[in-house]
Amino acid sequence: DAGVIQSPRHEVTEMGQEVTLRCKPISGHNSLFWYRQTMMRGLELLIYFNNNVPIDDSGMPEDRFSAKMPNASFSTLKIQPSEPRDSAVYFCASSLLGQGSEQYFGPGTRLTVT
């Protein structure tokens, strides 16, 4: 199994540009989570999907952030327009639906907004 796949691994962009992060969950997993990690705020859940349906987006910082999951094998997190304070490592994780299931994290995307 290839595990959770994220792309790109690194992204450097200028303030104001649109950024799209991509995630492919583990085949068969039906829950998908987007996290942001910074030194100041730690590991924050942004949004999660069950069976491709957004369940909780209360962690999305503001309207500049949006996430989609058009099918069971693909999700995107978009930031438009990006700002320097969005610089962070963004992780995608997947699990089997159900409380108490192990979440498998992808390698993360390190985003730098200058």
Add this chain to the structure above:
Amino acid sequence: GENVEQHPSTLSVQEGDSAVIKCTYSDSASNYFPWYKQELGKRPQLIIDIRSNVGEKKDQRIAVTLNKTAKHFSLHITETQPEDSAVYFCAATDTDKLIFGTGTRLQVFP
């Protein structure tokens, strides 16, 4: 909603000593408590978890204890080794949504 506090934020131990990391949670409905280890530059990975119907669970050198009455749980690492150096996160939930603690940076000195 759930709130998880984790202490200490940093912990330094000599190789071979034990390390203990403690977490408290606020929501009495929480019934699943995993621990994740994150090495520098890597992704978080599950190392052990415990459910509310169990008070203690062990896996080789690591163990987790849970006190539901006091709403706290702890990670114990015995005979620490340099490769145990990492950031450890506790989490709690009663749904699919994990609420993470702020992390403990463990350094094991040879």
